[in-house]
Amino acid sequence: MPTRHGWATLVAGVGCFVVGRLFGLLELYVVGTALLAVLGVSLLVVNRALPRMQVRRIARPSMVSVGEPARVDIQVVNLSQRRTPRLRLWEPVGTRGGAPMQLAPLPSGDSATAAYRVPSANRGVLRIGPLRAERTDVLGLCRRSDVLAGHGEVLVVPERIPLAFPGLSSNGRLGEHLRMKSWGQTGSEFHSQREYMPGDDLRRINWKSSARANQLIVRETAVEGVRRCVVVLDTEAEGYDHDSFERAVVGAASVVAGAVAMGIATRLVAPGIDLRGPEVGHESLRWLATVAPGDVVVDHTASGRTHSDGLGLLVLLTSTTTSRAAVAVRAAAAPDESLVMVVTSQPPSAGARFTVDGTSLTAMQQGWNQLVLGAQVVTV
Numbered sequence: 004m005p006t007r008h009g010w011a012t013l014v015a016g017v018g019c020f021v022v023g024r025l026f027g028l029l030e031l032y033v034v035g036t037a038l039l040a041v042l043g044v045s046l047l048v049v050n051r052a053l054p055r056m057q058v059r060r061i062a063r064p065s066m067v068s069v070g071e072p073a074r075v076d077i078q079v080v081n082l083s084q085r086r087t088p089r090l091r092l093w094e095p096v097g098t099r100g101g102a103p104m105q106l107a108p109l110p111s112g113d114s115a116t117a118a119y120r121v122p123s124a125n126r127g128v129l130r131i132g133p134l135r136a137e138r139t140d141v142l143g144l145c146r147r148s149d150v151l152a153g154h155g156e157v158l159v160v161p162e163r164i165p166l167a168f169p170g171l172s173s174n175g176r177l178g179e180h181l182r183m184k185s186w187g188q189t190g191s192e193f194h195s196q197r198e199y200m201p202g203d204d205l206r207r208i209n210w211k212s213s214a215r216a217n218q219l220i221v222r223e224t225a226v227e228g229v230r231r232c233v234v235v236l237d238t239e240a241e242g243y244d245h246d247s248f249e250r251a252v253v254g255a256a257s258v259v260a261g262a263v264a265m266g267i268a269t270r271l272v273a274p275g276i277d278l279r280g281p282e283v284g285h286e287s288l289r290w291l292a293t294v295a296p297g298d299v300v301v302d303h304t305a306s307g308r309t310h311s312d313g314l315g316l317l318v319l320l321t322s323t324t325t326s327r328a329a330v331a332v333r334a335a336a337a338p339d340e341s342l343v344m345v346v347t348s349q350p351p352s353a354g355a356r357f358t359v360d361g362t363s364l365t366a367m368q369q370g371w372n373q374l375v376l377g378a379q380v381v382t383v
Contacts, residue, residue, distance in 0.1 A: 008142070058077065061076045066288070073123055082112075097130065131157065136149045174377035175375045177341065181314055199219030231315045234269070237321035237322065250364060255320045276290060324352070359371050
């Protein structure tokens with residue numbers, strides 16, 4: 004279509020042509036005809052079909068954490084037998100801008116590569132494209148835009164902060180609590196044998212060893228630590244603002260990542276979602292990238308409990324210790340589960356049991372590690 008200069012040329016040409024004809028001025032008639040002819044030639048040049056080109060778009064990486072660098076590489080290959088014109092490429096990125104690129108004329112079979120950085124300040128699905136090629140004639144009278152490639156996506160997932168995971172050797176209050184609970188647990192891994200003592204469980208007697216020793220021998224099993232972790236994200240909008248909800252999402256992603264790294268059976272529960280299994284770490288990040296506040300209270304028992312021997316850790320990410328989700332999860336916690344709350348809207352009250360201040364990411368990391376490691380707090 005004509006540019007602003009093209010429309011001006013059209014008006015000037017028509018005006019000269021009409022005035023020249025009306026007043027018999029041959030010079031104006033010739034000028035008008037020339038202007039219209041130039042505009043017509045520009046239209047023909049610009050609207051000529053582009054040579055056949057192949058475009059490859061590669062996002063590196065296709066899933067990136069908030070704040071991490073990412074980029075998109077674009078490769079254009081000329082597959083036709085003729086030279087491509089000079090093109091101005093434009094690819095929208097998100098809703099607030101795009102990436103401009105200049106493509107020099109490519110001979111047949113040649114290729115060119117360009118790249119641009121992807122903004123990753125906020126989590127979510129970042130939509131890119133379509134890639135458009137814009138060309139103009141030499142005089143800038145006409146312009147045409149063609150689509151070279153369709154849409155693409157880059158997934159920006161929540162950042163994760165390093166959180167120490169509790170075990171029976173942890174020196175913090177949570178580690179001590181788990182050691183106390185483990186005394187009432189029977190492990191499944193063999194540790195040693197010893198003589199029977201009054202009060203021992205008869206089911207632990209090793210009858211073959213007892214027959215050889217002429218006295219009762221019982222099996223000792225190793226004391227096992229945390230075997231499963233259920234992470235519950237409260238998405239109820241009431242009580243959250245934008246920043247506190249984002250911190251809750253970061254906390255959920257961080258706890259899931261820490262549990263998966265320790266090889267613990269992990270589960271993420273939120274309204275409408277229950278993720279578990281070997282891919283829970285990856286799938287949790289994909290889901291957390293787009294989660295938004297809602298009005299439903301989470302029930303982590305709706306899809307059944309995680310069946311596993313040993314101790315369990317139940318971690319709730321919520322706005323306050325008095326939220327509806329906090330009340331529901333506290334009431335539904337199983338006897339073999341240790342409940343830890345991370346509250347992100349306001350600091351917990353002094354002396355609250357196993358509650359972490361999540362009013363900032365720094366406070367969340369320090370509070371969690373203090374709870375797990377005690378005096379051996381490590382902040383990265």
